[in-house]
Amino acid sequence: xxxxxxxxxxxxxxxxxxxxxxxxxxxxxxxxxxxxxxxxxxxxxxxxxxxxxxxxxxxxxxxxxxxxxxxxxxxxxxxxxxxxxxxxxxxxxxxxxxxxxxxxxxxxxxxxxxxxxxxxxxxxxxxxxxxxxxxxxxxxxxxxxxxxxxxxxxxxxxxxxxxxxxxxxxxxxxxxxxxxxxxxxxxxxxxxxxxxxxxxxxxxxxxxxxxxxxxxxxxxxxxxxxxxxxxxxxxxxxxxxxxxxxxxxxxxxxxxxxxxxxxxxxxxxxxxxxxxxxxxxxxxxxxxxxxxxxxxxxxxxxxxxxxxxxxxxxxxxxxxxxxxxxxxxxxxxxxxxxxxxxxxxxxxxxxxxxxxxxxxxxxxxxxxxxxxxxx
Numbered sequence: 001x002x003x004x005x006x007x008x009x010x011x012x013x014x015x016x017x018x019x020x021x022x023x024x025x026x027x028x029x030x031x032x033x034x035x036x037x038x039x040x041x042x043x044x045x046x047x048x049x050x051x052x053x054x055x056x057x058x059x060x061x062x063x064x065x066x067x068x069x070x071x072x073x074x075x076x077x078x079x080x081x082x083x084x085x086x087x088x089x090x091x092x093x094x095x096x097x098x099x100x101x102x103x104x105x106x107x108x109x110x111x112x113x114x115x116x117x118x119x120x121x122x123x124x125x126x127x128x129x130x131x132x133x134x135x136x137x138x139x140x141x142x143x144x145x146x147x148x149x150x151x152x153x154x155x156x157x158x159x160x161x162x163x164x165x166x167x168x169x170x171x172x173x174x175x176x177x178x179x180x181x182x183x184x185x186x187x188x189x190x191x192x193x194x195x196x197x198x199x200x201x202x203x204x205x206x207x208x209x210x211x212x213x214x215x216x217x218x219x220x221x222x223x224x225x226x227x228x229x230x231x232x233x234x235x236x237x238x239x240x241x242x243x244x245x246x247x248x249x250x251x252x253x254x255x256x257x258x259x260x261x262x263x264x265x266x267x268x269x270x271x272x273x274x275x276x277x278x279x280x281x282x283x284x285x286x287x288x289x290x291x292x293x294x295x296x297x298x299x300x301x302x303x304x305x306x307x308x309x310x311x312x313x314x315x316x317x318x319x320x321x322x323x324x325x326x327x328x329x330x331x332x333x334x335x336x337x338x339x340x341x342x343x344x345x346x347x348x349x350x351x352x353x354x355x356x357x358x359x360x361x362x363x364x365x366x367x368x369x370x371x372x373x374x375x
Contacts, residue, residue: 131169
């Protein structure tokens with residue numbers, strides 16, 4: 001567990017639960033799922049003492065569930081957001097031991113980057129002067145954001161960017177969600193490069209592509225990512241709609257409320273960019289498969305066209321040889337001394353003439369096939 005107290009440009013950290021609400025600023029309590037499960041009774045007692053309410057059991061189960069999709073819910077006392085992260089890494093929580101690191105190994109094929117994308121959820125419980133976050137074990141998002149706060153505080157203490165620290169729990173939550181979304185945007189370059197490799201193999205007519213199971217796994221993973229992004233967008237849209245009912249309070253000023261709405265719309269715009277990118281990758285993968293089969297079909301058509309032309313060339317030659325092979329008793333041309341030479345010349349001219357005709361009509365040439373240039 002990590003307990004952060006943020007007040008203005010001050011940022012302190014302890015490893016114990018909150019005793020009293022701060023007069024200035026707010027607290028950020030960060031737990032792994034296992035830690036949250038162990039400290040659950042103490043957390044409920046703390047909330048009962050500070051705010052005179054307890055978190056509903058259904059919301060507690062949501063925060064402990066590491067398979068839950070992104071969604072938003074609320075009560076009159078607090079807001080709950082479950083947001084699945086899209087980040088590099090594959091250390092999901094063990095369902096039987098929430099919060100414990102489970103180094104999963106995947107035997108599926110496909111681009112390696114797709115097998116290393118972690119989609120574990122992060123839970124946010126937002127109250128007036130308190131935000132509780134529940135993370136997967138060994139969560140890099142929390143550590144990176146905490147380090148960013150320390151860096152921001154150091155910069156602010158020097159007299160620069162003093163307003164960059166999150167001013168309230170909601171602002172902190174939106175910044176963390178924005179960091180989660182931007183973490184996926186950072187993967188776009190490598191993910192695109194990996195899928196471009198598959199497309200090059202599919203479209204190259206000189207390559208015999210046999211790794212269809214790996215390609216299917218890649219397409220299924222992209223489809224799964226698309227569903228996750230759609231859930232993320234739906235959760236943030238529900239959150240933005242709920243913001244319309246928020247009023248100015250002692251904790252949240254009109255300026256802060258307006259900033260929260262702007263930041264929420266910015267997070268939604270980033271999620272829509274992710275959705276657009278994943279959709280484009282899916283379409284590119286599907287288009288590459290279709291082009292692969294079109295190329296194979298065109299190649300087969302070229303082969304059949306060439307074989308048909310060669311058959312058409314040799315068919316009259318076979319007719320001539322068959323004609324001269326008939327066993328007639330009287331065949332004057334066979335007894336001519338120049339008969340063999342004339343027959344060979346005629347057959348050669350006939351074969352060359354048919355060959356030139358088929359060549360001019362593109363029966364003996366292959367169609368142009370697309371080639372991808374290396375990027």
